[in-house]
Amino acid sequence: MPDVITFNALISLSLRTGNAAEAMKLLQQMGEADVQPDVATFTIILSSIFRSASAAAMSQEEQNQKAMAVLKDLDARGIEANAHVYSTLIDGLLRRHNNAQAAKAVMNYMASKKIEISPHIYTILMTHYFEHEDFEAVEALWTQIQESETVVDIVFYDRMIERYAAVGDTNKMMTFLTRMSREGLTPGYPALQAVVVKLAEIGDWERFDEVVNDVKDGVGIAKRGLHKPNENVINQFWRAVERRQMQRPRLEDQLDLTQAR
Structure with a gap:
């Protein structure tokens, strides 16, 4: 019987080759085999979602809804998203889709769950602001880091x-x-x-x-x-x-x- 590691590897391979339908079929098979997806499963899916052509075709609001749906699905399954899941999500939204609104929604979700923003996420945000020459946002971000006493x-x-x-x-x-x-x-x-x-x-x-x-x-x-x-x-x-x-x-x-x- 395949375990979660095997399913994750197969899902990753399907998504890398552009076969999203096969990946979703594998996810369904996990449920049928009573194999619980883990954080790695969702990280793989998130990475693929925001690299896909279908995500690029979505409006920013649709991307926002998709991101929040994945996070809520994690919650519903009793899986606690780790820092890597959040950083993957925020990086995909900003770097690939310039969707600051959705990235902010993810951060608000983190705040509602009392999840600390990692130095890696701050680096992703800062890089995005510099790339768009939003120096006011850079200054505001640095102020936020200092006020929250985050160790970068x-x-x-x-x-x-x-x-x-x-x-x-x-x-x-x-x-x-x-x-x-x-x-x-x-x-x-x-x-x-x-x-x-x-x-x-x-x-x-x-x-x-x-x-x-x-x-x-x-x-x-x-x-x-x-x-x-x-x-x-x-x-x-x-x-x-x-x-x-x-x-x-x-x-x-x-x-x-x-x-x-």
């Missing part, structure tokens, strides 16, 4: 640093870099690369040197040690540093410019 993770801070670098807000980029260090967190190499590239771009060589030296010597923002990704990521950081240093004005050029003034 390295990934959240890294994305904040990278996004502020991308939009040219150097002060906020550096504020979050400093805040990470103060909270005992160390940024990843991609975030550090975004920082040094932006500092070089605006000619802030003093802070450029400070960040590079911290990384090189394992002090300051790197005093707790850097996460070791694959060598390519580390090499990309140092190549970016070298390229920017080659573009750096020579000291004699700076002196000539000062004298000319």
Whole structure:
């Protein structure tokens, strides 16, 4: 007799190959075999729902209703949705369908169940707001995080640093870099690369040197040690540093410019 793991694998395979009818048939067979779907089953289904052409054809209100129906079905079956289910749902609604209304409805549902919003969900929301240049929403989200005393993770801070670098807000980029260090967190190499590239771009060589030296010597923002990704990521950081240093004005050029003034 197939168990829930086997059914989940078969449902996932059916959905990946675009055979939604077969997936629904398998879900029905689970019920007939008295095999209870679990959180993984619903996560698989949710992931598929919001990747499908049928979801794209729905209105935003229909997507909202579909999302809430899945959550209520979980409740009816006595299955407690975990953080991964909610993050999958919110990510699908925002990233694939730009449906902030439905994402907000999911978060309101979480609040009604007294379910804490995870750092991953905050990262999904923040990324969405930056992509749509909704900086007021970014600020409001950060205020909400602080007021709720939520402890965010390295990934959240890294994305904040990278996004502020991308939009040219150097002060906020550096504020979050400093805040990470103060909270005992160390940024990843991609975030550090975004920082040094932006500092070089605006000619802030003093802070450029400070960040590079911290990384090189394992002090300051790197005093707790850097996460070791694959060598390519580390090499990309140092190549970016070298390229920017080659573009750096020579000291004699700076002196000539000062004298000319």
